[in-house]
Amino acid sequence: MTSPLEQKKIRIMGPSVVTANRTWDGAVVYRTSEQGWSTVLSDAAIVSTSDDARALLAESVADDVGAVGAYIAPVEIKEGGVIKPGNLREHIRSKGLTIDLLPA
Amino acid sequence: MYAYDELDRTLINERVSEFRDQVKRRLSGELTEDEFKMLRLQNGVYLQLHAYMFRVAIPYGTLSSKQLRRLAHVARRYDRGYGHFTTRQNIQFNWIKLAELPDALSDLAEVGIHAMQTSGNNMRNVTSDQWAGVAPGEVEDPRIWSEILRQHTTLHPEFSFLPRKFKIAITASEHDRAAIKIHDIGLRLHKNADGETGFEVLVGGGLGRTPFIAKTIKPFVHGRDILSYVEAILRVYNQYGRRDNIYKARIKILVHELGIEKFAREVDEEWRQMSDSALTLDHSVIDEVRSRFSYPAYEKLPHMPDELKQAAHDPLFERWRKNSVAPHKVQGYSIVTLSLKPVGGPPGDATADQMDAVADLADKYSFGEIRVGHEQNLALPHVAKRDLPQLWKALDRLGLATPNVNLVTDIIACPGLDYCSLANARSIPIAQELTRRFANHDTADMIGRLHINISGCINACGHHHVGHIGILGVEKNGEEFYQITIGGRADENAQMGVLIGPAVPYAEVADVIEDIVEAYLALRDRPEELFVDTVKRLGVEPFKERVYATR
Numbered sequence: 277m278t279s280p281l282e283q284k285k286i287r288i289m290g291p292s293v294v295t296a297n298r299t300w301d302g303a304v305v306y307r308t309s310e311q312g313w314s315t316v317l318s319d320a321a322i323v324s325t326s327d328d329a330r331a332l333l334a335e336s337v338a339d340d341v342g343a344v345g346a347y348i349a350p351v352e353i354k355e356g357g358v359i360k361p362g363n364l365r366e367h368i369r370s371k372g373l374t375i376d377l378l379p380a
Numbered sequence: 381m382y383a384y385d386e387l388d389r390t391l392i393n394e395r396v397s398e399f400r401d402q403v404k405r406r407l408s409g410e411l412t413e414d415e416f417k418m419l420r421l422q423n424g425v426y427l428q429l430h431a432y433m434f435r436v437a438i439p440y441g442t443l444s445s446k447q448l449r450r451l452a453h454v455a456r457r458y459d460r461g462y463g464h465f466t467t468r469q470n471i472q473f474n475w476i477k478l479a480e481l482p483d484a485l486s487d488l489a490e491v492g493i494h495a496m497q498t499s500g501n502n503m504r505n506v507t508s509d510q511w512a513g514v515a516p517g518e519v520e521d522p523r524i525w526s527e528i529l530r531q532h533t534t535l536h537p538e539f540s541f542l543p544r545k546f547k548i549a550i551t552a553s554e555h556d557r558a559a560i561k562i563h564d565i566g567l568r569l570h571k572n573a574d575g576e577t578g579f580e581v582l583v584g585g586g587l588g589r590t591p592f593i594a595k596t597i598k599p600f601v602h603g604r605d606i607l608s609y610v611e612a613i614l615r616v617y618n619q620y621g622r623r624d625n626i627y628k629a630r631i632k633i634l635v636h637e638l639g640i641e642k643f644a645r646e647v648d649e650e651w652r653q654m655s656d657s658a659l660t661l662d663h664s665v666i667d668e669v670r671s672r673f674s675y676p677a678y679e680k681l682p683h684m685p686d687e688l689k690q691a692a693h694d695p696l697f698e699r700w701r702k703n704s705v706a707p708h709k710v711q712g713y714s715i716v717t718l719s720l721k722p723v724g725g726p727p728g729d730a731t732a733d734q735m736d737a738v739a740d741l742a743d744k745y746s747f748g749e750i751r752v753g754h755e756q757n758l759a760l761p762h763v764a765k766r767d768l769p770q771l772w773k774a775l776d777r778l779g780l781a782t783p784n785v786n787l788v789t790d791i792i793a794c795p796g797l798d799y800c801s802l803a804n805a806r807s808i809p810i811a812q813e814l815t816r817r818f819a820n821h822d823t824a825d826m827i828g829r830l831h832i833n834i835s836g837c838i839n840a841c842g843h844h845h846v847g848h849i850g851i852l853g854v855e856k857n858g859e860e861f862y863q864i865t866i867g868g869r870a871d872e873n874a875q876m877g878v879l880i881g882p883a884v885p886y887a888e889v890a891d892v893i894e895d896i897v898e899a900y901l902a903l904r905d906r907p908e909e910l911f912v913d914t915v916k917r918l919g920v921e922p923f924k925e926r927v928y929a930t931r
């Protein structure tokens with residue numbers, strides 16, 4: 277799916293969030309509108325213009341102690357404002373493995 | 381087994397305290413991620429989709445029961461209760477917290493396990509035959525040489541800051557179980573006409589974006605000269621290696637661009653200047669390393685014990701024995717492969733409980749020793765034949781006696797999009813579906829030897845190019861698609877598979893593989909003709925026709 281490294285020239289096609297991995301444990305997190313991080317996608321700040329996306333990313337990248345590898349990811353807004361990940365990669369990051377019958 | 385010396389133990393412990401300090405500084409913000417990344421990679425720590433991943437080396441695939449128990453402990457205490465054995469004799473933990481990593485490293489250090497040479501642009505874990513030291517007809521135990529190379533290259537400046545990662549594999553048997561032809565340097569131990577032991581040296585193998593089979597650069601290098609010769613190769617590589625383009629910086633590209641003859645001349649030139657150098661190995665040095673490998677006190681046992689004769693009446697036991705038990709160099713003993721490929725399971729994963737139980741079985745039946753192979757299975761290297769029936773029962777209870785070694789369900793797969801941040805597509809669920817399609821062991825037996833390899837992107841961690849059937853995940857318009865190749869192989873006759881046609885969507889992969897297998901069954905000229913041999917004889921056309929005629 278889209279590599280985070282290819283986002284230098286930021287242009288978004290639809291509603292997006294900023295996501296990263298939390299520094300101390302690596303967990304998937306989303307940038308909130310309170311300049312923090314949350315593990316819950318519905319807490320994420322949603323941006324819909326490229327300028328807003330750029331600003332949110334810049335602010336997120338600056339918080340290097342909180343989370344690493346921040347990038348912009350697409351989301352879909354469903355009926356009633358429910359936020360869903362915008363592609364399979366983000367779906368897996370948000371919902372976990374698609375593997376059934378894990379060992380253990 | 382191998383006994384580490386004091387130097388190793390000191391080095392490992394120093395690395396742990398160094399890393400503890402680095403993690404502390406990272407978490408406090410004193411180090412940025414940019415500064416820290418190199419440091420974590422030197423300690424086997426990657427960042428994946430959901431968490432950090434921690435890769436631990438299992439040098440030349442040899443583990444003691446004590447070490448395996450410690451790996452189980454790390455899986456249980458710091459991870460989610462399981463680990464993943466890789467194609468390069470490493471184990472990966474997928475859910476480790478950075479804050480707890482120093483503790484995990486420190487627990488492992490107590491039993492001589494570390495993560496050096498598992499990541500970064502340096503010399504990686506030197507891999508070898510998982511049957512080293514026990515395979516009949518072997519020239520010499522290749523681990524002695526793996527260890528000499530390991531010691532020489534660990535933290536050595538010439539090997540620590542390379543243009544890219546660098547991988548060496550060593551075999552000492554006719555049949556190559558270490559896949560030496562797809563390594564940067566492949567070493568085949570053999571004897572020359574005078575009966576001296578040395579190496580055929582191959583260079584420039586590797587998969588990924590531009591796959592190459594390694595070529596022979598020198599048919600015989602005397603054992604005592606192997607360090608200087610390898611170093612000469614590295615020097616030429618370091619001089620020429622392209623650091624400006626990450627995709628072109630592997631030695632395979634250099635060998636391809638210079639041509640093997642010119643590359644060989646350059647290495648020889650470099651090597652001549654180094655001859656008689658301090659790198660020539662003394663007998664005493666080789667003997668010292670040799671003496672650190674201990675072999676069990678084997679008993680004198682009959683070739684065919686009564687226990688085995690009786691158990692032969694049980695068809696389930698017999699099926700497993702024929703599939704998973706191999707001859708040992710000592711009469712009365714066997715090498716037993718433990719399949720980590722249960723039907724429906726993720727290939728190469730083992731739970732902490734399984735690891736503990738295997739450690740116990742190793743103590744009881746295999747002189748406390750376990751091996752890890754590049755096919756992502758485990759092995760017990762010294763099992764008395766009389767114990768095979770008991771061992772089988774115990775393994776079966778643990779889900780480790782699936783009689784599918786080297787068969788269609790013994791799939792090699794990378795973590796793919798379920799874990800890996802570089803992936804295009806998923807690998808593990810494809811493997812799981814295929815094991816269900818071919819779950820009937822009679823059918824799998826009838827199909828015979830067939831290796832399926834799956835990678836979730838072109839980096840080829842699942843060795844898809846050299847699978848008899850290779851499956852590569854690609855992305856098309858945001859959907860998972862898979863390119864399928866056939867006819868590849870990773871052994872002494874290594875070659876790349878050939879693409880059979882356009883990529884197919886996720887939902888169709890298992891059907892396509894079934895079609896390919898059915899075509900093979902119809903086309904093979906006798907049951908003994910292996911899949912790869914049928915492909916070799918007929919080419920890809922008949923398979924292509926079968927797959928795409930109806931699609």
Ligand code: HEM
Nearest residue numbers: 466467468544562586587588793794795800802839840841
């Ligand atoms: C999930 C974390 C992983 C990441 C990020 C990763 C990344 C990579 C990358 C970038 C390469 C290409 C390097 C190059 O060509 O210079 C590579 C090669 C390789 N990886 Fe991985 N890998 C991962 C897991 C694994 C696993 C689980 C295995 C074994 C099952 C594995 C085995 C290999 C092998 C054998 C190669 C060499 C292929 C060749 O010959 O070119 N890797 N890996």
Ligand code: SF4
Nearest residue numbers: 794800803836837841
């Ligand atoms: S082949 Fe690609 S997807 Fe699979 S583990 Fe390697 S880098 Fe990840």
